[in-house]
Amino acid sequence: MVFEGLADRLQQTFKKLRGRGKLSEADVSEAMREVRMALLEADVNFKVVKDFIGKIKERAVGQEVMQSLTPAQQVIKIVNDELTELMGGTQSRITISSRPPTVVMLVGLQGAGKTTTAGKLALSLKKQNKRPLLVAGDIYRPAAIKQLQVLGEQLDLPVFAIESGANPVTIAERAIEYAHSHARDMVIIDTAGRLHINEELMQELKSIKNTVKPHEILLVVDAMTGQDAVNVAETFNNELGVDGVILTKLDGDARGGAALSVKAVTGCPIKFAGMGEKLEALESFHPDRMASRILGMGDVLSLIEKAQSSIDLEQAKELEKKLRKEDFTLDDFLTQMQQVRKLGSLDQILGMLPGMGNLKKQLSGVDFDEKELAHIEAIIRSMTKQERRDIQIINGSRRKRIALGSGTRVQDVNKLLKQFAEAKKMMKKFQGMQKSGKKNFGGF
Ligand code: GDP
Numbered sequence: 001m002v003f004e005g006l007a008d009r010l011q012q013t014f015k016k017l018r019g020r021g022k023l024s025e026a027d028v029s030e031a032m033r034e035v036r037m038a039l040l041e042a043d044v045n046f047k048v049v050k051d052f053i054g055k056i057k058e059r060a061v062g063q064e065v066m067q068s069l070t071p072a073q074q075v076i077k078i079v080n081d082e083l084t085e086l087m088g089g090t091q092s093r094i095t096i097s098s099r100p101p102t103v104v105m106l107v108g109l110q111g112a113g114k115t116t117t118a119g120k121l122a123l124s125l126k127k128q129n130k131r132p133l134l135v136a137g138d139i140y141r142p143a144a145i146k147q148l149q150v151l152g153e154q155l156d157l158p159v160f161a162i163e164s165g166a167n168p169v170t171i172a173e174r175a176i177e178y179a180h181s182h183a184r185d186m187v188i189i190d191t192a193g194r195l196h197i198n199e200e201l202m203q204e205l206k207s208i209k210n211t212v213k214p215h216e217i218l219l220v221v222d223a224m225t226g227q228d229a230v231n232v233a234e235t236f237n238n239e240l241g242v243d244g245v246i247l248t249k250l251d252g253d254a255r256g257g258a259a260l261s262v263k264a265v266t267g268c269p270i271k272f273a274g275m276g277e278k279l280e281a282l283e284s285f286h287p288d289r290m291a292s293r294i295l296g297m298g299d300v301l302s303l304i305e306k307a308q309s310s311i312d313l314e315q316a317k318e319l320e321k322k323l324r325k326e327d328f329t330l331d332d333f334l335t336q337m338q339q340v341r342k343l344g345s346l347d348q349i350l351g352m353l354p355g356m357g358n359l360k361k362q363l364s365g366v367d368f369d370e371k372e373l374a375h376i377e378a379i380i381r382s383m384t385k386q387e388r389r390d391i392q393i394i395n396g397s398r399r400k401r402i403a404l405g406s407g408t409r410v411q412d413v414n415k416l417l418k419q420f421a422e423a424k425k426m427m428k429k430f431q432g433m434q435k436s437g438k439k440n441f442g443g444f
Contacts, residue, residue, distance in 0.1 A: 003253075003294045004254040005041060005254050005255055006038055006041075007295070007296060009034070009037070009038035010035060010295060010296075011296045013034040014075070014295070017071075017072040017075060020071075023071040023072065023075070028061055028065075028075065029057075031075065032053055032056060032057055035053065039052065039053075043226040043227055043255045043256075045264070045265055047265075048260070048261045048265065055082055056075075059082075060075050060078050065078070079295065080292065080297070083290075085287075086263065086264055087259065087270065087291065088263045088285075090288075091286045092270070092271050092285070093284070094216050094218070094271060095215050095216055097215045100179075100186075101179040101184055102185065102186050102216070103176060103187045103189065103212055103214040104187065104214060104215065104217075105172075105205075105208065105217045106118055106121075106189065106190055106220055107205055107219055107240065108219055108220035108221055108236075109196070109232060110194055111193070111195075112193065112222045113220055113222060113246075113248035113274055114220045115147050115148055115151070115190050116151075116277070117220050117248060117272075117274060117282065118134055119134070119151035119155060120274065121272070121282065122134055122151075122152075122188055123155050123282075124282055130185055130186045131183065131184045131186065132157055132185075133159075133175065133178065133187050134151070134157060134158070134160065134188050134190065135160045135161075135175040135187060135188065135189040136149070136159060136160065136161035137171055137189045138190055138191060138193070139166070139168060139171070139192065140192050141192065144190070145161050148190055154279065158182070158184070160174070160175040160178050168192065168208055169212075172208050172211065172212045189208070189214070191208065197236070206239075209240065216243045217241065218244050218245070219232075220246045220248055221246070221258065221262075223248060223250045223252075223253040223256075223258045223259060223274075224249045226255060227257060227258070230261045230266070233245055233262050233265070237266045237267070242268050243268070244271035245262055245271065246274065247259055247272075247273050249274060250274060251274070251275045259273070270285040271284070272285055275344065280342060329388050330383065330391065333380075333420050333423065334376065334377060334380050337373055337376060338373070375412060375416075376416055378406035379402060379403075379408055379412065379413055379416050380416075382405035382406040383402055391420065399414065
């Protein structure tokens with residue numbers, strides 16, 4: 001989970017401060033020493049840490065904090081403000097050209113996650129009613145073209161590729177012509193990477209840039225490589241010019257050093273963060289919300305946005321209708337669970353809720369939701385249509401058959417049936433409450 005180490009350390013530091021009541025200058029200095037250590041351990045660039053601590057100290061030792069009734073809260077607020085500022089202050093979006101197509105060029109080293117990110121970005125744009133075209137510009141790794149074509153199929157989006165002989169500049173030019181003639185308003189060019197930065201790579205990217213003049217050059221870097229990611233960003237920005245950074249694999253980055261240093265060191269804002277391998281796992285990067293997550297204050301806004309974009313509204317309405325008519329079946333139960341699952345892992349969801357840090361720790365390492373969902377799906381798929389509609393008919397021998405068919409145990413089948421019955425009961429109760437609530441209101 002992202003920033004786990006840092007979040008733990010900072011939250012402990014602030015807990016101590018809270019217990020103090022009035023704060024002396026020495027208390028603040030001690031806390032700042034701990035914040036400094038925590039940031040260095042998180043692999044934040046040392047110069048960035050030095051400036052950061054300097055700014056906080058200047059603000060925190062002032063009269064208004066020391067004399068306030070809630071000095072600890074004031075210090076936390078200052079740290080929150082400065083963390084937000086450090087990561088870029090406000091959200092940076094990509095430029096959308098008023099004359100389509102908008103051309104976005106993804107650059108970065110091999111393995112950083114460019115191709116995957118191209119797919120994620122295309123999905124996110126598609127959800128905003130854009131018409132993206134994916135362009136396979138990585139001609140050196142034959143698998144890259146195939147990988148992008150597979151993503152295109154999954155997303156039901158066109159992929160422009162020339163399989164033999166063409167150079168990346170020609171491919172990019174032709175792709176843009178294709179976009180014009182097929183009314184695609186966003187062009188996402190996946191370029192080739194290399195294991196390390198070299199002259200050949202930079203020359204190639206520069207020629208694409210000079211020819212197609214992209215509206216956005218986004219650098220994809222792997223957050224887990226920490227300060228290396230920051231160095232890569234600095235070089236790419238100096239050599240090529242970069243409009244924004246996409247930090248991938250932030251889900252696996254417990255330290256967070258790259259996320260906290262890249263803007264301060266390079267001046268390039270982070271525009272998106274990759275939070276997993278799935279295509280839905282791309283988030284717009286909001287510095288203020290990230291700061292809140294680090295300080296254990298949660299990020300309810302991102303959770304709500306995630307729910308809005310992941311949950312299929314039509315499907316949800318359909319489910320609600322069924323609930324009202326009380327013909328909610330096991331198939332519907334499965335659909336509902338799959339929708340919730342799209343929001344991310346339990347760990348990620350809890351990380352966005354304020355004060356859930358402790359619960360998260362207790363659950364860490366338990367990926368039961370993923371496995372359990374697979375079990376539930378297997379069990380439901382092993383039932384006949386009739387059984388799914390009416391669980392009353394599922395007797396002992398049917399339970400045995402279902403367990404065998406789904407590779408689970410009879411206990412698992414029993415457990416699922418019980419969960420389903422409970423869920424149905426709860427829904428009934430909830431509806432009862434809604435109905436009687438209405439009646440009461442009518443009486444006023
Ligand atoms: P490319 O060489 O830059 O095109 O990299 P790929 O797109 O092929 O990605 C390399 C690997 O990183 C693949 O296994 C991806 O699934 C994985 N990956 C990409 N983005 C993320 C992310 O945000 N989180 C995680 N956990 N894995 C990612």
